[in-house]
Amino acid sequence: MLSTLAPASSPPVVAAPAPLLQVRDLRVHFHTREGVVRAVDGVDYHVNPAETLGIVGESGSGKTVSSLATLRLVPPPARMAGGQILFEGQDLLAKKPAEMAALRGRRIAMIFQNPATSLNPIYSIGAQLGEILMWHEKASRAEADARVVELLGLVGISDPGARLRQFPHELSGGMKQRVGIARALLCNPSLVLADEPTTALDVTIQAQILELLADLQKRFRMSMVLVTHDMGVVARMASRITVMYAGRVCESADAATIFNAPRHPYTRALLESMPRIDHSYTGAARRPLPTIAGRPPNLLNPPPGCRFHDRCPEAAPECRRLLPLETPVGPGHTVSCLKRGSEGIAA
Ligand SMILES: Nc1ncnc2c1ncn2[C@@H]1O[C@H](COP(=O)(O)OP(=O)(O)OP(=O)(O)O)[C@@H](O)[C@H]1O
């Protein structure tokens, strides 16, 4: 989806609240026959109460794997190779499987990319959503049905009582995603992870679903992690943005700073490759839309140094040797780039 809405100004500076979610030095590696794929390799980010954090980056940068790791749902052959995931101050990586199961869907919920595959085709909407309440909240069937009807109405589904008995195949793509959102909100979670929640939908439906998500996030003061490769979507939705590249974080800041004063060469390239209505691509200027030349590195034995060095217009010899560490460059603004003053380690 194309959007040109960059936030106009930084939000007022207020005392930083304790983060609801804090991911520290997260490492998730896939042990394949070819070797170890370092899909997520030392990632840090945090989500404050009642805010939307946008995680952006090219395909394969590790956005999905790092959000699945939050719920300890990374598929085999992935292994958690290190780090901490602190939710309300407690490390989720140290929790027992039963403790995680009690948390999933109740305190932390997920909205998946493809509603067609994330809903179970053989159960009615009422049965599969109600089961969550019966399991987590020990609700009776009648209580569960009443709550499901309330949530279906809240996400804009008409005649919600009749939908209880319908099956996923009887609903349109947009309706299925509304059901996916209702399912995520059933137990009033404090954190919702939304991984590309609109990319499987057509453009007009995408806009409606994003509006619905933004409205619900504000209304319930939930925290949300919105994973997307679309800068237009984060511009509309996120108060802060973390930019990922090849399994690491390049830059994090509030949305206005990312759009108006990006520091990392990759963030700049990402923004330049985004269509804007204040640039002419077809008029007298006829400037072609820039692309980022080259491809992300293979995460099976990635090259040493900065992961972006061979595509970076500013790369210096040390960028090929030293891995830049995340460094503060302004209030709430961090960058991992030797050319912006980051410390580098041999790796
Ligand atoms: N089953 C797997 N086996 C081996 N490597 C995997 C597997 N699944 C993911 N990976 C690796 O993890 C990396 C990150 O994948 P991830 O799905 O998190 O990317 P993403 O940023 O969500 O991309 P997209 O925008 O396409 O959804 C990929 O580049 C890939 O190398």
Ligand SMILES: [Mg+2]
């Ligand atoms: Mg993904």
